[in-house]
Amino acid sequence: MKIIAIANQKGGVGKTTTAVNLGAALAEMDLHILLVDLDPQANATSSFGLQGVEQTSLYEPLLGEASIIEKISPTRRDDLFIVPADLDLAGAEVEIARMPDHLTRLAETLKPLHADETFDFVLLDCPPSLGILMTNALAAADELLTPIQCEYFALEGLVKIVRLIERVRDSGANRRLELGGIVMTMFDSRTRLSSQVVADVREHFGQRVYETVIPRSVRLSEAPSFGKSILEYDPNGAAATAYRALAREFIQRHGAADK
Numbered sequence: 001m002k003i004i005a006i007a008n009q010k011g012g013v014g015k016t017t018t019a020v021n022l023g024a025a026l027a028e029m030d031l032h033i034l035l036v037d038l039d040p041q042a043n044a045t046s047s048f049g050l051q052g053v054e055q056t057s058l059y060e061p062l063l064g065e066a067s068i069i070e071k072i073s074p075t076r077r078d079d080l081f082i083v084p085a086d087l088d089l090a091g092a093e094v095e096i097a098r099m100p101d102h103l104t105r106l107a108e109t110l111k112p113l114h115a116d117e118t119f120d121f122v123l124l125d126c127p128p129s130l131g132i133l134m135t136n137a138l139a140a141a142d143e144l145l146t147p148i149q150c151e152y153f154a155l156e157g158l159v160k161i162v163r164l165i166e167r168v169r170d171s172g173a174n175r176r177l178e179l180g181g182i183v184m185t186m187f188d189s190r191t192r193l194s195s196q197v198v199a200d201v202r203e204h205f206g207q208r209v210y211e212t213v214i215p216r217s218v219r220l221s222e223a224p225s226f227g228k229s230i231l232e233y234d235p236n237g238a239a240a241t242a243y244r245a246l247a248r249e250f251i252q253r254h255g256a257a258d259k
């Protein structure tokens with residue numbers, strides 16, 4: 001089992017869209033996936049048509065009051081499970097901050113999953129801030145997968161993320177954390193800017209950038225309001241094709257057999 005934090009401190013870059021649709025595409029390839037919604041906004045949760053029902057989130061497990069295993073819900077798709085988020089999670093930030101092991105609460109919470117080996121990958125959909133929840137995600141993760149929007153400040157944002165990873169490593173909270181991959185999102189083939197940004201990011205970050213680029217697609221932004229991933233909502237469109245290609249590349253990179 002590998003824990004992947006899907007994170008970028010910048011808002012609206014495609015973290016949740018990538019967590020939901022990469023998760024769905026990996027599950028379609030018969031890998032067992034757990035998506036953990038770590039964002040009190042609960043966008044990943046509502047993307048599956050689920051409501052943030054009280055006491056279903058990671059709030060209690062993070063405070064040591066329940067096990068994560070009790071909070072796992074099925075989704076419509078076989079092999080894809082979710083730990084939903086709710087507004088309580090916002091309160092968890094404050095309460096965790098008071099705990100002595102405040103950087104490693106999430107790592108501790110995820111431990112029972114290692115023991116049981118049901119899941120091939122745990123995807124953490126992180127909130128867009130450098131708060132306690134995101135820091136906990138970085139401390140718990142084997143690697144970071146960072147979606148970057150194809151826009152002018154992409155490289156500046158990445159430099160900040162690289163520094164953040166160095167800080168987490170230096171703090172001792174997680175010495176094995178790596179920037180495992182960069183996914184370029186919202187690529188607009190009609191603009192030269194998109195192509196230029198992808199070229200610049202590849203020049204600086206080489207192999208870490210996924211070959212697959214996610215196109216800008218209205219269908220992707222519509223799918224959550226139907227409680228569907230893009231694989232159900234528009235299975236043959238460019239966006240579904242891209243997320244499937246991303247999943248294949250992800251599997252190759254992780255040496256996980258496409259079952």
Ligand SMILES: Nc1ncnc2c1ncn2[C@@H]1O[C@H](COP(=O)(O)OP(=O)(O)OP(=O)(O)O)[C@@H](O)[C@H]1O
Pocket residue numbers: 010011012013014015016017018039043126127128185186187214215216217218220221222
């Ligand atoms: N490839 C895409 N094409 C078009 N729209 C997209 C694409 N990816 C994401 N979006 C839309 O852009 C908005 C932001 O995406 P998303 O919620 O995935 O970003 P996020 O990084 O999780 O945001 P936050 O930081 O608020 O958690 C959403 O409305 C989403 O539907």
Ligand SMILES: [Mg+2]
Pocket residue numbers: 015016017039043126127
């Ligand atoms: Mg999000």
